[in-house]
Amino acid sequence: MPARVKTHKSNGVPAxxxxxxxxxxVVITTYNRPEYLEQALASAINQTYSHLxxxxxxxxxxPNHYAAIKSIVSSFDxxxxxxxxxxxxxxxxxxxxxxxxxxxxxxxxxLHDDDVWEPTFVERMVEALNETxxxxxxxxxxxxxxxxxxxxxxxxxxxxxxxxRTMLSHGVHQPFARIGLIDRSIPGVMGAMYRHDAIDWDAIxxxxxAYDLWLIYxxxxxxxxxxxxxxxxxxxxxxxxxQTSRGLFRLHHDLAYCYEAFARDNRLTDLADDLRWMxxxxxxxxxxxxxxxxxxxxAREHFDRAIDLSYNYRSLMGWFLGRMPRGLSExxxxxxxxxxxxCPTPPPEDLTTPEITRAALKxxxxxxxxxxx
Numbered sequence: 409m410p411a412r413v414k415t416h417k418s419n420g421v422p423a424x425x426x427x428x429x430x431x432x433x434v435v436i437t438t439y440n441r442p443e444y445l446e447q448a449l450a451s452a453i454n455q456t457y458s459h460l461x462x463x464x465x466x467x468x469x470x471p472n473h474y475a476a477i478k479s480i481v482s483s484f485d486x487x488x489x490x491x492x493x494x495x496x497x498x499x500x501x502x503x504x505x506x507x508x509x510x511x512x513x514x515x516x517x518x519l520h521d522d523d524v525w526e527p528t529f530v531e532r533m534v535e536a537l538n539e540t541x542x543x544x545x546x547x548x549x550x551x552x553x554x555x556x557x558x559x560x561x562x563x564x565x566x567x568x569x570x571x572x573r574t575m576l577s578h579g580v581h582q583p584f585a586r587i588g589l590i591d592r593s594i595p596g597v598m599g600a601m602y603r604h605d606a607i608d609w610d611a612i613x614x615x616x617x618a619y620d621l622w623l624i625y626x627x628x629x630x631x632x633x634x635x636x637x638x639x640x641x642x643x644x645x646x647x648x649x650x651q652t653s654r655g656l657f658r659l660h661h662d663l664a665y666c667y668e669a670f671a672r673d674n675r676l677t678d679l680a681d682d683l684r685w686m687x688x689x690x691x692x693x694x695x696x697x698x699x700x701x702x703x704x705x706x707a708r709e710h711f712d713r714a715i716d717l718s719y720n721y722r723s724l725m726g727w728f729l730g731r732m733p734r735g736l737s738e739x740x741x742x743x744x745x746x747x748x749x750x751c752p753t754p755p756p757e758d759l760t761t762p763e764i765t766r767a768a769l770k771x772x773x774x775x776x777x778x779x780x781x
Contacts, residue, residue, distance in 0.1 A: 451526075461512045544602065546635040553646065559643070571591070660694050685718040
């Protein structure tokens with residue numbers, strides 16, 4: 409947990425810098441989780457870069473939780489903090505998008521209420537964006553921590569390798585559509601900062617769909633560069649209540665929608681086949697979930713859509729499974745699951761956005777995953 413320090417009224421100027429330093433908006437979204445919010449807020453306030461606008465957007469928490477949140481905010485006695493409560497619950501993604509859109513800063517970063525930042529995160533991101541004025545975003549690597557805040561070193565290393573960040577060079581990447589949309593190397597929420605006026609906030613679809621992936625798409629679609637800071641500057645918390653541990657079925661619908669939309673963008677024609685393949689794999693995952701629920705008709709529809717998008721072994725196998733007798737197809741799926749479970753080292757399974765962890769795999773083993781087929 410970041411050290412809690414006595415804060416002071418900010419004069420809006422970082423220590424040792426002039427008043428020309430760019431304002432950075434820190435967007436913290438929260439809902440019924442004051443026990444983690446205090447740690448997240450402390451990590452923002454304790455940044456070495458102090459010219460901050462800290463917006464806490466509460467997604468209509470229960471009265472007792474909101475009272476606790478207000479008490480936490482008051483205890484810091486820092487006039488850089490703004491607390492806003494939504495008049496009704498608008499959902500996690502809407503709450504984030506609306507708050508990011510309302511940010512006042514030249515640069516903006518999203519801090520979830522259960523994550524924490526290293527003290528130099530903002531400083532290092534600002535340096536990268538100042539150094540590369542044409543860059544739309546800067547990003548870094550991150551640690552994984554457990555519910556109690558302990559760093560999970562082995563899982564952190566596995567996670568960085570899985571998302572190819574161990575292969576990324578420090579510095580400018582242009583274009584970065586492949587590393588952002590296909591390799592998924594960019595932690596778009598828990599380890600990134602955006603140039604606010606470089607994002608077309610009104611282009612995020614309604615309802616907000618996989619907003620973190622959509623932000624990366626908006627940042628990369630014109631071919632602008634991004635700056636990778638090869639350091640672990642944030643901490644992503646893995647626990648049973650993590651958004652990435654729930655709602656995979658809905659999430660895969662969102663991802664299939666996103667990748668189909670990206671594939672239609674003429675600015676990304678060089679990645680069109682890869683983008684259609686990504687959409688296809690998520691349609692296969694959705695179809696497999698329907699099959700497990702004995703819903704053959706929607707399963708066939710998604711298998712058909714998968715093969716329309718990308719003719720590959722997964723979509724082809726799915727097309728045949730969708731037309732087999734139910735008992736046979738279920739036995740094949742069970743056999744494949746058992747085969748994967750028997751492997752000494754299970755293959756990586758791309759399940760969620762923006763991040764995957766071994767802990768999430770354990771929680772999700774009985775539910776759908778993107779490599780079900």
